[in-house]
Amino acid sequence: MKATDGATTAGDGATRRSVLLGVGVFVAALLAQAGVMLFGALRKGQTALITDGDGAVHELPLNSAKRVEITTALGSNTVEVADGQIRIVDSTCKNKDCIHQGAISNPGQTIVCLPNRFVIRIKESDSPEDNGNGSDGNDVDAVSG
Amino acid sequence: MPLNPTQRLARIALLAALALVLGYLENMVPIPVPIPGVRLGLGNVCVLLALYLLDTRSALAVMVLKVSISTLLFGSPMALIYSAAGGLLSFGGMWLLKRWGKVNIVAVSIVAAVLHNVAQVLVATALLATPAILLNLPLLAVVACATGALTGIVAAQVIRALSAGRH
Numbered sequence: 110m111k112a113t114d115g116a117t118t119a120g121d122g123a124t125r126r127s128v129l130l131g132v133g134v135f136v137a138a139l140l141a142q143a144g145v146m147l148f149g150a151l152r153k154g155q156t157a158l159i160t161d162g163d164g165a166v167h168e169l170p171l172n173s174a175k176r177v178e179i180t181t182a183l184g185s186n187t188v189e190v191a192d193g194q195i196r197i198v199d200s201t202c203k204n205k206d207c208i209h210q211g212a213i214s215n216p217g218q219t220i221v222c223l224p225n226r227f228v229i230r231i232k233e234s235d236s237p238e239d240n241g242n243g244s245d246g247n248d249v250d251a252v253s254g
Numbered sequence: 255m256p257l258n259p260t261q262r263l264a265r266i267a268l269l270a271a272l273a274l275v276l277g278y279l280e281n282m283v284p285i286p287v288p289i290p291g292v293r294l295g296l297g298n299v300c301v302l303l304a305l306y307l308l309d310t311r312s313a314l315a316v317m318v319l320k321v322s323i324s325t326l327l328f329g330s331p332m333a334l335i336y337s338a339a340g341g342l343l344s345f346g347g348m349w350l351l352k353r354w355g356k357v358n359i360v361a362v363s364i365v366a367a368v369l370h371n372v373a374q375v376l377v378a379t380a381l382l383a384t385p386a387i388l389l390n391l392p393l394l395a396v397v398a399c400a401t402g403a404l405t406g407i408v409a410a411q412v413i414r415a416l417s418a419g420r421h
Binding site: 122123124126127128131134136137138139140141142144145147160208210211217218219220223224226227230 | 392398399
């Protein structure tokens with residue numbers, strides 16, 4: 110195989126530009142992640158919305174510990190609510206990615222099991238101040254309905 | 255010395271086979287990060303090598319072979335949509351940056367890795383009709399910067415070793 114000239118260095122100033130581009134992408138991603146975490150920390154979620162493989166939506170309040178198994182034609186997921194958090198403790202899927210995603214508790218956070226088309230997300234609590242708040246327009250759950 | 259069509263075909267097949275093996279080995283060694291969808295993306299080293307050592311069409315061939323055969327061997331039809339979207343968008347990014355010619359292969363690889371995640375998160379968001387999935391993208395992109403840099407460095411070293419070995 111023949112490497113063309115400058116295959117890896119791409120000429121003068123390329124190293125500086127490459128570092129700038131790489132660092133720029135990295136910093137942009139970091140800032141976006143900081144925004145996501147800040148956004149989640151500002152709100153306290155109390156109810157999990159679970160969409161199963163059939164498209165049915167289950168509501169699960171996070172204030173009482175429980176264990177629920179949800180089965181569809183695509184497979185079965187067992188979720189556990191404890192300490193105001195929800196996580197998937199068992200799944201029939203192959204890679205168990207959904208179990209490895211751990212527990213979530215803040216609005217906007219999700220656990221996704223792709224093979225079973227199983228999605229858990231945290232909804233806003235239905236407290237009066239949240240409902241009366243006009244600034245909810247940029248809220249993820251408002252967008253997703 | 256330019257490659258004749260047979261040599262070119264052989265190199266494409268070689269790189270595609272290498273990409274499949276690397277992808278398979280990579281699946282056997284889990285990365286200790288509690289984020290789903292994080293992969294080293296070593297298979298992309300082969301696409302980068304094809305792009306820099308052969309030509310655009312060969313690189314596209316390596317990418318398409320990698321995606322389609324790995325889905326046939328290890329994946330589900332669902333996985334095909336995700337890896338095809340990731341592969342095509344990252345290939346587009348690599349091709350544009352390589353054509354621009356003003357950044358090195360490591361930067362090209364970083365952008366490719368990030369675009370791979372962008373495509374997969376977008377597809378997941380669309381398929382599952384859950385916009386909140388987009389919130390996973392920033393963290394995936396942060397990790398992709400690291401994995402992309404790593405695979406880019408591997409590709410750069412391979413190119414260096416190959417060109418040094420010919421003298």
